[in-house]
Amino acid sequence: MAAIPSSERTLAEFVAISSISGDPARRGDMRRAAAWVAEQLAFAGGRVVETSGHPVVLAELHASADAPTILVYGHYDVQPSGDEAEWETPPFTPSVRDARLYGRGASDDKGPVVVALETARAFHESGSLPLNVRFLIEGEEEIGSPSLPGFLDGHRDELTADLVVSADGAMWRASEPSIPVAAKGLLALDLVVEGPSSDLHSGRHGGAVQNPNHALAAIVASFHTGDGTVAVPGFYEDVAPVELEDIPFDEEAYRKEIGVPELHGEPGYSALERLWTRPTLEVNELRGGGAFTVIPKEARAHITCRLVPDQDPERVLSAIERHVVAPPGVAVRIEAHPGAVPAYSIGVDHPAVRAAAQALRAVYAGEEPLLVRIGGTLPAAVLFEQILGVKTLLFSFSTADENLHAPNEFFRLARLGEGIAAWSELWRLLARALAPPAG
Amino acid sequence: MAAIPSSERTLAEFVAISSISGDPARRGDMRRAAAWVAEQLAFAGGRVVETSGHPVVLAELHASADAPTILVYGHYDVQPSGDEAEWETPPFTPSVRDARLYGRGASDDKGPVVVALETARAFHESGSLPLNVRFLIEGEEEIGSPSLPGFLDGHRDELTADLVVSADGAMWRASEPSIPVAAKGLLALDLVVEGPSSDLHSGRHGGAVQNPNHALAAIVASFHTGDGTVAVPGFYEDVAPVELEDIPFDEEAYRKEIGVPELHGEPGYSALERLWTRPTLEVNELRGGGAFTVIPKEARAHITCRLVPDQDPERVLSAIERHVVAPPGVAVRIEAHPGAVPAYSIGVDHPAVRAAAQALRAVYAGEEPLLVRIGGTLPAAVLFEQILGVKTLLFSFSTADENLHAPNEFFRLARLGEGIAAWSELWRLLARALAPPAG
Numbered sequence: 001m002a003a004i005p006s007s008e009r010t011l012a013e014f015v016a017i018s019s020i021s022g023d024p025a026r027r028g029d030m031r032r033a034a035a036w037v038a039e040q041l042a043f044a045g046g047r048v049v050e051t052s053g054h055p056v057v058l059a060e061l062h063a064s065a066d067a068p069t070i071l072v073y074g075h076y077d078v079q080p081s082g083d084e085a086e087w088e089t090p091p092f093t094p095s096v097r098d099a100r101l102y103g104r105g106a107s108d109d110k111g112p113v114v115v116a117l118e119t120a121r122a123f124h125e126s127g128s129l130p131l132n133v134r135f136l137i138e139g140e141e142e143i144g145s146p147s148l149p150g151f152l153d154g155h156r157d158e159l160t161a162d163l164v165v166s167a168d169g170a171m172w173r174a175s176e177p178s179i180p181v182a183a184k185g186l187l188a189l190d191l192v193v194e195g196p197s198s199d200l201h202s203g204r205h206g207g208a209v210q211n212p213n214h215a216l217a218a219i220v221a222s223f224h225t226g227d228g229t230v231a232v233p234g235f236y237e238d239v240a241p242v243e244l245e246d247i248p249f250d251e252e253a254y255r256k257e258i259g260v261p262e263l264h265g266e267p268g269y270s271a272l273e274r275l276w277t278r279p280t281l282e283v284n285e286l287r288g289g290g291a292f293t294v295i296p297k298e299a300r301a302h303i304t305c306r307l308v309p310d311q312d313p314e315r316v317l318s319a320i321e322r323h324v325v326a327p328p329g330v331a332v333r334i335e336a337h338p339g340a341v342p343a344y345s346i347g348v349d350h351p352a353v354r355a356a357a358q359a360l361r362a363v364y365a366g367e368e369p370l371l372v373r374i375g376g377t378l379p380a381a382v383l384f385e386q387i388l389g390v391k392t393l394l395f396s397f398s399t400a401d402e403n404l405h406a407p408n409e410f411f412r413l414a415r416l417g418e419g420i421a422a423w424s425e426l427w428r429l430l431a432r433a434l435a436p437p438a439g
Numbered sequence: 440m441a442a443i444p445s446s447e448r449t450l451a452e453f454v455a456i457s458s459i460s461g462d463p464a465r466r467g468d469m470r471r472a473a474a475w476v477a478e479q480l481a482f483a484g485g486r487v488v489e490t491s492g493h494p495v496v497l498a499e500l501h502a503s504a505d506a507p508t509i510l511v512y513g514h515y516d517v518q519p520s521g522d523e524a525e526w527e528t529p530p531f532t533p534s535v536r537d538a539r540l541y542g543r544g545a546s547d548d549k550g551p552v553v554v555a556l557e558t559a560r561a562f563h564e565s566g567s568l569p570l571n572v573r574f575l576i577e578g579e580e581e582i583g584s585p586s587l588p589g590f591l592d593g594h595r596d597e598l599t600a601d602l603v604v605s606a607d608g609a610m611w612r613a614s615e616p617s618i619p620v621a622a623k624g625l626l627a628l629d630l631v632v633e634g635p636s637s638d639l640h641s642g643r644h645g646g647a648v649q650n651p652n653h654a655l656a657a658i659v660a661s662f663h664t665g666d667g668t669v670a671v672p673g674f675y676e677d678v679a680p681v682e683l684e685d686i687p688f689d690e691e692a693y694r695k696e697i698g699v700p701e702l703h704g705e706p707g708y709s710a711l712e713r714l715w716t717r718p719t720l721e722v723n724e725l726r727g728g729g730a731f732t733v734i735p736k737e738a739r740a741h742i743t744c745r746l747v748p749d750q751d752p753e754r755v756l757s758a759i760e761r762h763v764v765a766p767p768g769v770a771v772r773i774e775a776h777p778g779a780v781p782a783y784s785i786g787v788d789h790p791a792v793r794a795a796a797q798a799l800r801a802v803y804a805g806e807e808p809l810l811v812r813i814g815g816t817l818p819a820a821v822l823f824e825q826i827l828g829v830k831t832l833l834f835s836f837s838t839a840d841e842n843l844h845a846p847n848e849f850f851r852l853a854r855l856g857e858g859i860a861a862w863s864e865l866w867r868l869l870a871r872a873l874a875p876p877a878g
Contacts, residue, residue, distance in 0.1 A: 184642060197698025202721040203623060203745055203815035204839070207713035208693070210667065210703040213722040213740075217659035224653055226766065228646075254647070259636025264649040264768035274646035282641040283652040284735075285728040291741045293627075294723050301652075302730045306642055327665065329703030376642035400643070 007416045008101065010040070011114045012094040014076075015103035021054055021077035021143045030054050030139055033076045037137050040117045043124050044135065049155075053147035054139030058158065061120060061133045068434035069132035070427070071159055072120075073380060073392070074113035074167035075141035078105030079405045086407035100410040107402035111411035112167035113137060115397050115419035122424065130431035134161055138380075141168065144339055145379055152387040162434045163352050164384045165426070169394035172372040174401060174412065177360040179353060180394045182276070182345035183374035183381065185307030187316055188337040191219060193288075193299045195330045200295040210329025212299040213288040218327055220301055223281055228265040230281045234319035238310045242277040245348075245371050276373035279316075280306045306375060313340035344381040344392070352393040355429035363422045395426060446557045446855045447540065449479070451533040453515075453549045454542035460493055460516035460582045469493050469578055472515045476576050479556050482563050483574065488594075492586035493578030497597065500559060500572045507873035508571035509866070510598055511559075512819060512831070513552035513606035514580035517544030518844045525846035539849040546841035550850035551606035552576060554836050554858035561863065569870035573600055577819075580607065583778055584818055591826040601873045602791050603823045604865070608833035611811040613840060613851065616799040618792055619833040621715070621784035622813035622820065624746030626755055627776040630658060632727075632738045634769045639734040649768025651738040652727040657766055659740055662720055667704040669720045673758035677749045681716040684787075684810050715812035718755075719745045745814060752779035783820040783831070791832040794868035802861045834865060 019033035020026045031048075037057040038046035044059035054077065081091035081104045089095035091104035101111070116135075123129040136159060140147055152159060172178040195212040196205075225231045249272040255263050265274040274280075281303065288299025305316055317336050326332035346353060348371050360369040374394075381392035397419030403409040458472035459465045470487075476496040477485035483498035493516065520530035520543045528534035530543035540550070555574075562568040575598060579586055591598060611617040634651040635644075664670045688711040694702050704713040713719075720742065727738025744755055756775050765771035785792060787810050799808040813833075820831035836858030842848040 186642070195699060200697060201815065201844070202719070202723055202743055203625070203813075205697065205714070206719035206721045206745055206814060207667075207704045207717050208702050208710045209697065209699050211721055213725045214659065214663055216725065217656040217722070218665075220653065220656035221660035226657075228649065258639060258644060258648065260634060260648050260768055261770060262768050263647050265646045271647045275644070278646050280641070280645035282645045282650055282732075282734060283656070283728070284641055284733050285730055286652045286655065286725045286738060287727075289722070289724040289741070291724055293721075293743050295721060296723075299725060302728070304641055304645075304732050306645055329699055329701050331700060374642075375645060376640065405640070 007114055007118045007420065008413060010118065011101060011106070011111055011411070011416065014110045014114060015094040015101065015106050016092055018092040019077050019105070019139065020080050021140050022080055030077065034139055037076050037113070041120070041135060044120060046135070051147035051151045056139065056151060057135065057137040059135040061124060061129055063129040063132050067131040067431055068162040069134060069160065070430060071134045071136055071161035071164045071390070072116050072167065073136050073164050073384070074116055075109045075138045076113065077139045077142050078108065078110070079142050082407055088408055096413070099413050101413055102408060102410045104409055106411035107170065107398040107409050108404040109141065109168045109398070111415065112396045112398050112419065115416060115423055116167045118420050119423040119427070122420065123427070130428045131434070133427070134159060141380065145383070148380060149383055149387060152383055156388065159388055161388070161390055163430065164381070164390055164392040166381065166392050166394045167396055168380070169374060169378055169396045170398040170400045170402070170404065171396065172370065172400055174399045177364045177367060177369040178372045179356050179360070179369050180374045181348050181353060181371050182309060182343065183376060183378040184279070185311065185313060185341045185343040186377040187305040187307060187313040187340045189303050189317065189320070190335040191216070191301040191303060191324065192333050192335060193219070193330050194297065196295065196297050199297050202293045202295045205295055209295060210327060211295045212330055213296060215327040215330045215332070216286070216288060216299040216301060219324055219332065220283055220286070222323070223283070227267050229267070230279070232281065232319050232323045234322070235279065235281065235316065238312065238315065239279060239308055240310050244273060244277065247272060247370055247372070275375050277308060279308050279311055306377070307343050309343045309345045311343065313342055341377050341379045341382050344378050344385070346391050346393065350391065351433040352391065352430065355426055355433045356393055356395055358429055359422045359425040362425050363418050395423065397422070446553055446859065447852060449557065450540060450545070450550055450553045450850070450855065453553060454533040454540065454545050455531055457531040458516050458544070458578065459519050460579050461519055469516065473578055476515050476552070480559070480574060483559060485574070490586035490590045495578065495590060496574065496576040498574040500563060500568055502568040502571050506570040506870055507601040508573060508599065509869060510573045510575055510600035510603045510829070511555050511606065512603050512823070513555055513576045514548050514578065515552065515576055516578045516581050517547065517549070518581050521846055527847055535852070538852050540852055541847060541849045543848055545850035546609065546837040546848050547843040548580065548607045548837070550854065551835045551837050551858065554855060554862055555606045557859050558862040558866070561859065562866070569867045570873070572866070573598060580819065584822070587819060588822055588826060591822055595827065598827055600827070600829055602869065603820070603829055603831040605820065605831050605833050606835055607819070608813065608817055608835045609837040609839045609841070609843065610835065611809065611839055613838045616803045616806060616808040617811045618795045618799070618808050619813045620787050620792060620810050621748060621782065622815060622817040623718070624750065624752060624780045624782040625816040626744040626746060626752040626779045628742050628756065628759070629774040630655070630740040630742060630763065631772050631774060632658070632769050633736065635734065635736050638736050641732045641734045644734055648734060649766060650734045651769055652735060654766040654769045654771070655725070655727060655738040655740060658763055658771065659722055659725070661762070662722070666706050668706070669718070671720065671758050671762045674718065674720065674755060677751065677754065678718060678747055679749050683712060683716065686711060686809055686811070714814050716747060718747050718750055745816070746782050748782045748784045750782065752781055780816050780818045780821050783817050783824070785830050785832065789830065790872040791830065791869065794865055794872045795832055795834055797868055798861045798864040801864045802857055834862065836861070
């Protein structure tokens with residue numbers, strides 16, 4: 001097994017590269033990060049491969065023709081750092097405090113990628129690799145993986161595997177090990193209300209015309225009943241009931257953590273059921289006019305729906321389109337964003353989930369891992385299923401509280417050793433679990 | 440009568456001074472503009488007088504102790520120029536095209552002020568002044584006249600008059616002369632909805648909490664019924680019915696001008712009745728969140744109500760406060776802006792209105808002037824009534840279509856000569872109309 005201090009140094013090197021995929025000025029850093037990953041995987045033939053956008057890194061380690069093959073997925077790109085004044089130490093100057101490594105991307109997804117790299121290196125060095133391993137580390141996860149579908153489609157042969165093991169997708173809580181078995185889908189759209197041909201003075205023209213702000217509010221208000229249920233007919237039509245396992249969840253502690261006077265949402269479901277198993281329609285932005293006396297020419301809402309298994313983004317979009325009726329005096333249009341993603345799930349009895357649970361028990365003193373769900377979206381897992389026809393096991397060692405996408409992102413350094421131990425155990429277990437039945 | 444070319448030059452000089460009261464960097468230009476006005480009124484003892492904000496210019500011309508006294512009101516400050524790229528010629532480089540003088544403030548209110556100045560100069564030079572005239576030209580109209588109440592209160596003796604004649608308050612249309620007999624009041628407030636203590640990821644937290652955008656939309660939607668009637672109980676309580684004179688108004692031409700698919704508002708009233716005689720509640724701004732997947736911590740609306748005679752801003756505010764109920768899971772507060780203004784009106788049979796109509800008939804070939812109403816607000820007229828106890832006649836020669844508060848503001852140069860002729864006739868008529876009845 002690789003020594004922990006070495007993997008910490010490796011992670012610090014990786015975090016120091018400001019590989020922000022969404023910043024055109026960082027193209028050089030993106031290339032440096034891809035080259036760095038390929039160099040780490042030199043023992044596995046690591047190489048940078050061009051795509052229509054940022055490059056991917058591919059590699060493979062061969063164990064035997066009879067052994068199953070896994071495809072390890074992760075990403076080397078990171079979110080923008082946001083306002084650097086909000087960081088206690090600069091985002092691309094890795095800094096260790098309280099056994100945590102701080103820096104943009106430390107948790108999402110560089111720490112977990114280092115776990116995967118170091119696991120492979122250890123097996124390679126000890127000559128004991130139990131299964132074939134392919135690597136696909138992409139550089140566009142934080143911008144929606146626009147090149148990934150085309151790349152998967154064009155490289156099916158090189159990427160054939162029995163399972164994807166993803167280093168992305170954080171553990172739920174730091175206090176107990178967990179395995180995600182579902183993630184919600186995503187449908188994003190803009191609702192645009194158009195009124196007069198230019199902004200009007202609300203004193204001179206108020207009362208004679210429909211105000212786009214009023215029309216937008218009326219439409220947005222029609223999306224939910226007062227109790228928080230989505231009021232769009234057909235929205236819940238394909239939603240299958242889900243029985244959650246017995247998961248400890250303290251609603252009052254959660255309420256305090258997020259700082260609301262009370263939790264709110266669909267009656268008849270616990271907060272955890274609403275978070276994990278119920279689709280949502282959230283208005284992320286309202287925008288119209290300004291702090292002046294205008295009737296604005298336009299008002300808009302940005303809306304995202306999180307979908308659950310069996311919901312088709314197209315059918316949900318159609319339900320919303322049928323529901324939205326333009327009030328008198330304005331025109332309304334819906335602009336669906338491209339790239340809607342259905343929900344992803346893997347059976348709680350899938351051999352990979354069972355192997356993951358066993359690996360976690362081995363590392364965490366027999367503690368039974370929780371089978372959890374993710375309110376966010378994992379487009380890559382959906383693409384692997386749709387294009388490569390293979391399920392994805394989410395086996396990340398970051399934790400959801402590590403300030404992903406926020407200032408002062410960090411990674412718990414203990415997770416490096418725990419992760420490498422768990423990944424090593426997982427690969428040994430998968431070698432048996434994924435093997436074809438004896439003939 | 441002063442020669443027209445001279446008054447054009449005078450106006451160009453005035454417009455060239457960038458007296459933007461809302462721009463702290465223009466304090467020097469504000470002082471230059473005040474000094475320029477005082478210099479124009481040197482023959483009447485014009486002087487710059489300090490206030491708690493920008494200075495005012497005072498002057499007076501004495502005709503006789505028996506004659507009535509008018510107080511001429513106008514303002515030397517202007518709106519900010521906005522995006523200079525939208526101006527065909529620079530805002531503070533006066534430019535004549537098509538018999539119009541273009542420049543910020545040309546119409547609001549420098550053109551009309553020059554009409555008043557030139558009228559006074561002509562009477563002074565001819566030695567035929569028919570009544571006593573005082574001048575009050577302020578420098579804070581475009582920022583809500585914050586110093587005016589205190590100034591009026593502290594200078595009652597110097598400002599005593601039988602009538603205010605305002606050079607501010609534009610004519611309705613260029614096609615016929617008009618006299619405003621009412622202006623709406625103004626109540627401005629912000630509606631603030633507060634949810635979680637920080638922005639939340641709408642994937643991770645959606646469904647468990649009230650989204651402030653949803654709560655704001657529900658409240659805003661509750662302000663109007665679908666037909667455009669204000670649905671706040673008590674909002675219309677003190678509104679007296681108004682019979683409009685027979686005013687030609689082409690609703691279809693108006694609809695096309697402002698570019699809406701159809702006009703919209705309270706059933707049972709014509710568009711002109713709604714514009715002129717009905718109070719309104721308009722949401723000028725909706726703002727919450729951003730184009731990301733957040734549940735924002737806060738969402739806000741900026742709202743202005745335009746009030747009609749007999750409505751008390753405080754009572755309307757109370758009605759709104761009673762109506763707004765916080766949805767579950769959020770806190771809601773209403774922040775009323777200071778300086779609410781009730782509506783202003785002058786009787787259609789007031790001697791000053793009759794004199795104004797006669798003066799306009801004399802200049803415009805006998806055409807009967809329209810008695811019109813203003814959807815905007817005239818705080819100064821309200822203050823003159825409240826503090827000095829005197830009515831205001833609005834007798835401006837700018838026109839509402841002259842891009843006030845917008846790029847490419849202009850003033851029709853023909854209005855200089857027409858205005859000076861009409862003001863001269865008005866003063867002669869007021870000398871008789873305002874005289875105390877013979878004993």
